[in-house]
């Protein structure tokens with residue numbers, strides 16, 4: 001069994017024979033830079049149902065101690081799925097430049 | 100004790116998969132391949148072969164199942180022909196790029212349209228650039244031996260690429276011949292269990308073949324090319340070792356027959372190569388110094404062997420069972436490309452190309468003798484009178 005060593009290649013000799021990727025944060029870089037619209041949570045409307053946490057395809061919503069969601073903007077691509085799924089309309093998609 | 104059985108090349112391919120202790124077989128029927136996986140089904144059902152037999156809904160899935168099996172660290176096998184191979188095309192790239200040493204029997208059949216069930220190499224040669232090694236067999240014994248050898252070659256850490264073991268439909272697939280099957284212990288000793296280059300592991304999760312940016316993609320392709328180059332030496336080594344252990348040598352990369360002093364070397368593959376040996380013997384009796392280079396490995400292409408043969412040969416004649424539309428026969432192209440350095444130094448042998456046996460049209464030793472005599476005549480004149488000849492094309 002090959003034990004995978006996680007390292008970012010610098011030269012050709014560092015590469016495995018075929019590309020293998022282990023789960024890790026940001027293997028494709030800071031995908032938050034791709035965003036046009038930014039999801040903003042209005043915590044006064046949030047019921048902590050965690051739909052957004054389940055549906056986020058990027059896994060970039062963190063479930064905090066008190067079950068409230070927190071978005072990691074370094075990796076949130078701004079797809080808007082969380083806003084669409086939120087039953088209380090607590091998440092609004094705002095144009096990046098509006099902030 | 101080794102035993103001799105009389106059976107068709109398709110059944111022999113099944114015996115080889117069993118002898119190689121293949122653990123997963125993906126099966127989908129297509130003429131003329133079907134009896135390969137039917138025979139394996141019998142072996143698995145009777146308990147003679149300990150393998151998971153996966154009945155899939157298409158050849159695309161058959162190859163995907165083999166990719167999955169090898170990625171999980173076990174030896175996989177499948178067989179196909181013509182349109183089935185074409186449907187696998189996408190997954191063939193995935194198998195090679197993921198460096199999984201799958202071995203597949205390809206029972207060559209001409210591609211439609213028009214519909215045909217008879218053999219030529221239009222199916223496997225269309226897959227030339229997928230990163231698979233390609234072997235071509237001339238008889239049933241060679242089918243058995245090459246499948247066993249292919250696992251050894253492909254699983255070598257210096258290679259780790261998949262291979263097709265090709266044989267012509269009906270000419271071999273449904274023709275019974277005596278074949279020597281070595282002792283299982285001896286085969287086990289020659290071919291130890293598969294040691295994967297990497298393996299999926301639930302305790303150590305990762306995904307394979309993810310997105311690779313232009314910064315690194317080229318390096319992975321370079322490594323496949325290196326592995327192909329490495330395999331040339333390993334094909335020769337394995338042929339030698341197999342010969343020493345089991346008594347059969349088929350020639351490694353190229354089966355060279357009476358080439359030592361040959362002025363004209365015929366170049367072909369598969370059963371036309373078996374037929375050409377008879378032609379060479381007959382022509383020699385008539386005083387023609389003719390030899391035969393039967394290409395066993397089309398990928399990697401043994402260009403070095405042709406450069407060596409060109410030291411003594413005055414002319415090469417390629418006899419191709421497939422045409423690359425818009426250009427010419429594959430062997431004809433490859434030989435010319437291989438000998439390019441001699442073209443620049445101004446000492447090229449003459450090279451002529453014949454297209455024969457396309458769509459299963461019979462090519463006998465007499466045809467090959469006629470092709471050789473025509474070539475000999477051009478060699479004497481120092482001039483190829485017709486660059487590409489479609490042999491026995493109707494008026």
Ligand code: SF4
Pocket residue numbers: 039055056057058059060061071075076077078079080081082083
């Ligand atoms: S916008 Fe998309 S990526 Fe960003 S937090 Fe919502 S669901 Fe996740």
Ligand code: SF4
Pocket residue numbers: 041045046047048049050051052053069085086087088089090091
């Ligand atoms: S889906 Fe809406 S209400 Fe539910 S946790 Fe997320 S933000 Fe709060």
